[in-house]
Amino acid sequence: MYETTYHRATSVDEATALFAKGSESKYLAGGHTLLAVMKQRLASPSDVIDLARIPGLIGIEASADTVTIKAATTHYDVAQSAAVQKAIPALAHLASLIGDPAVRHRGTIGGSIANNDPAADYPAAVLALGATVKTNKRSISADDFFQGLFATALEEGEIITTVSFPVAAKAGYSKFPHPASRFALTGVFVARTRAGDVRATATGASQTGVMRVAAIEAALKANWSASALDGIKIVADGLMSDIHGSADYRANLIKVMAQRAVVESK
CATH class of the missing domain: 3.30.390.50 (CO dehydrogenase flavoprotein, C-terminal domain)
Incomplete structure (x- = not known):
């Protein structure tokens, strides 16, 4: 692994400021992809900005029409959420199938869809439910968000903040x-x-x-x-x-x- 500088951001604003200061910065969510490629020396970010502990990026909110999941919410929390289980049971079921317990306790919904692995589970739900991906800059419809293998509509330095799912029949x-x-x-x-x-x-x-x-x-x-x-x-x-x-x-x-x-x- 190449040398890097690790930062634990406490807010989205702090994270974007740290990202801008680095010569080749990367955001860290669950780390299941980034850390693996760093260990193989296939990536050498100057700075790694950890988003997982930002309070404003963790949590689930549900209404009669929408389930909104904040980006740093773990797969485990989605799977165990009574609100998700009631409003969109298929989404809770999907989260329960991701990886193993270690992966589910660390991996996040925002990290998964930002990475857009072609075999990941969450992109299927985001696209099928017609979700809206919200970032620190804008809102992006699911139909516009995914743009090919490991490619999304996210711009350099943009951070996913929430994913809002319409409740399906x-x-x-x-x-x-x-x-x-x-x-x-x-x-x-x-x-x-x-x-x-x-x-x-x-x-x-x-x-x-x-x-x-x-x-x-x-x-x-x-x-x-x-x-x-x-x-x-x-x-x-x-x-x-x-x-x-x-x-x-x-x-x-x-x-x-x-x-x-x-x-x-x-």
Whole structure:
């Protein structure tokens, strides 16, 4: 690991000021990606600014229409939140599936979506539920936020502060986890809005990261049931193929995980 200067920020303003002072600064949330690449000497930030202890970035607020999760809230706290379990049970379920207990107690929702790993769980929920990502500068819709592998709409030095999820009429999430990392080999989140629209997303499958699946959306809008997906075919073009599974295999997993997500939806 290269030499770096560690800072523990106590506010968003302090964090952005520290970031600006460094020659090559990086924000630290849960650290599951940044620390790993630093240990491999693949990253050498001059300054690491820890956001995990900023009081204003921790907590969950729920209303009749929206669940707002502050960016430094851990996966464990999302999974255990009675408010999330009541308003959007699928979101609490998703958080409970991330990694292992050590990961869930340290990892944060803001860090996950800012990193935008193509096999991460949270991006599927953010996109399927049509969430709004708020930063210290602006609000970004889910449809505009994710922009490819490890790429987002975030600008240099911008900090995610909250993620606001509209409460869905029904939502479900199911994934086929990698046996070692617990990342999604393929995961599917399905959601029906209170207005009757349907959004379905897949993570861990596409070469370009989290994606919406139009065939699933159309079928479920006509009939919200697992059997409605029996006749659909997911095209393998553009899906990942690696030692863990071919593109055709992942295409089949998208359909199977979608059916399971519908069955489990609440």
